[in-house]
Amino acid sequence: MSGYLHPAPGDIRLTTVLAALGDPVRIAIVRALAAAEIGLNCSAAGPIENVPRSTLSHHFRVLREAGVISMVKKGVENINTLRRADLDDRFPGLLDQILRSSCADLGPDSAGASTSPPEAPAASAAP
Amino acid sequence: MSGYLHPAPGDIRLTTVLAALGDPVRIAIVRALAAAEIGLNCSAAGPIENVPRSTLSHHFRVLREAGVISMVKKGVENINTLRRADLDDRFPGLLDQILRSSCADLGPDSAGASTSPPEAPAASAAP
DNA sequence: TACCGTAGTTCCAGAATACCGAACTATTGG
DNA sequence: CCAATAGTTCGGTATTCTGGAACTACGGTA
Numbered sequence: 001m002s003g004y005l006h007p008a009p010g011d012i013r014l015t016t017v018l019a020a021l022g023d024p025v026r027i028a029i030v031r032a033l034a035a036a037e038i039g040l041n042c043s044a045a046g047p048i049e050n051v052p053r054s055t056l057s058h059h060f061r062v063l064r065e066a067g068v069i070s071m072v073k074k075g076v077e078n079i080n081t082l083r084r085a086d087l088d089d090r091f092p093g094l095l096d097q098i099l100r101s102s103c104a105d106l107g108p109d110s111a112g113a114s115t116s117p118p119e120a121p122a123a124s125a126a127p
Numbered sequence: 128m129s130g131y132l133h134p135a136p137g138d139i140r141l142t143t144v145l146a147a148l149g150d151p152v153r154i155a156i157v158r159a160l161a162a163a164e165i166g167l168n169c170s171a172a173g174p175i176e177n178v179p180r181s182t183l184s185h186h187f188r189v190l191r192e193a194g195v196i197s198m199v200k201k202g203v204e205n206i207n208t209l210r211r212a213d214l215d216d217r218f219p220g221l222l223d224q225i226l227r228s229s230c231a232d233l234g235p236d237s238a239g240a241s242t243s244p245p246e247a248p249a250a251s252a253a254p
Numbered sequence: 255t256a257c258c259g260t261a262g263t264t265c266c267a268g269a270a271t272a273c274c275g276a277a278c279t280a281t282t283g284g
Numbered sequence: 285c286c287a288a289t290a291g292t293t294c295g296g297t298a299t300t301c302t303g304g305a306a307c308t309a310c311g312g313t314a
Binding site for chain 2: 015019020023024027091097
Binding site: 168169170180181183184187188200202203204205 | 260261263265
């Protein structure tokens with residue numbers, strides 16, 4: 001059936017799921033899959049941004065191995081679906097909550113915004 | 128003289144928060160801070176596991192720069208508190224949902240697909 | 255003052271992972 | 285068979301994670 005390896009529902013771990021969703025490209029993929037309630041191939045689920053296909057493939061693999069999506073080869077393409085039931089069963093309400101929250105995260109996209117550098121000359125100011 | 132640099136509430140990004148929480152050590156820290164509703168120093172908030180201090184310091188920095196925790200130097204120690212208000216303001220319900228879900232993530236794996244919600248928060252106290 | 259112990263940070267290496275171009279592997283259609 | 289499509293895998297480089305050793309900062313004690 002599914003040609004790829006997916007974790008069993010009981011093996012889905014919260015930290016792995018959160019780490020998988022903690023990436024702008026990957027959460028965009030998940031949001032696209034959640035919006036289209038049917039399976040999408042990688043091109044349709046990937047964001048319109050200029051993401052190379054090898055990088056996209058990597059992101060799909062992370063999502064798949066985290067148990068967030070399910071991937072089934074169908075002809076020349078891969079059909080990706082959100083593992084909603086498995087996620088809701090293991091972490092009830094989590095996925096919906098994150099998808100709802102992600103609406104507030106749209107805006108100045110990641111990378112290079114000079115408004116808030118994540119690293120700073122740390123620690124104690126002048127004593 | 129607040130000490131360390133924290134992102135402004137409006138600069139807290141969902142993907143950064145999820146990435147910060149997508150680590151076993153870091154979510155253990157957040158759970159400890161959530162359980163003890165007061166500030167904890169790094170030693171008290173850190174998991175009992177054998178995590179070196181340098182690694183722990185790194186994890187606290189990631190949480191701080193993600194906007195998850197706030198760190199204030201107080202004497203010889205750092206007092207860490209969860210930025211509950213800021214997180215709830217930006218992503219309402221998200222933190223509670225994740226903390227609730229993280230109870231299901233304890234242990235190596237759960238046998239079978241059972242919809243039993245684990246409601247046994249055993250140890251909760253810190254001295 | 256000096257000295258000591260505690261609490262964290264910083265520095266430096268090595269391991270692990272992320273990114274992306276290029277080459278490769280199916281599968282479908284002409 | 286040949287070409288096009290859809291993704292994967294393979295390289296090198298870049299970034300991050302991990303942990304030991306050294307360091308800074310503060311409080312207490314003479």
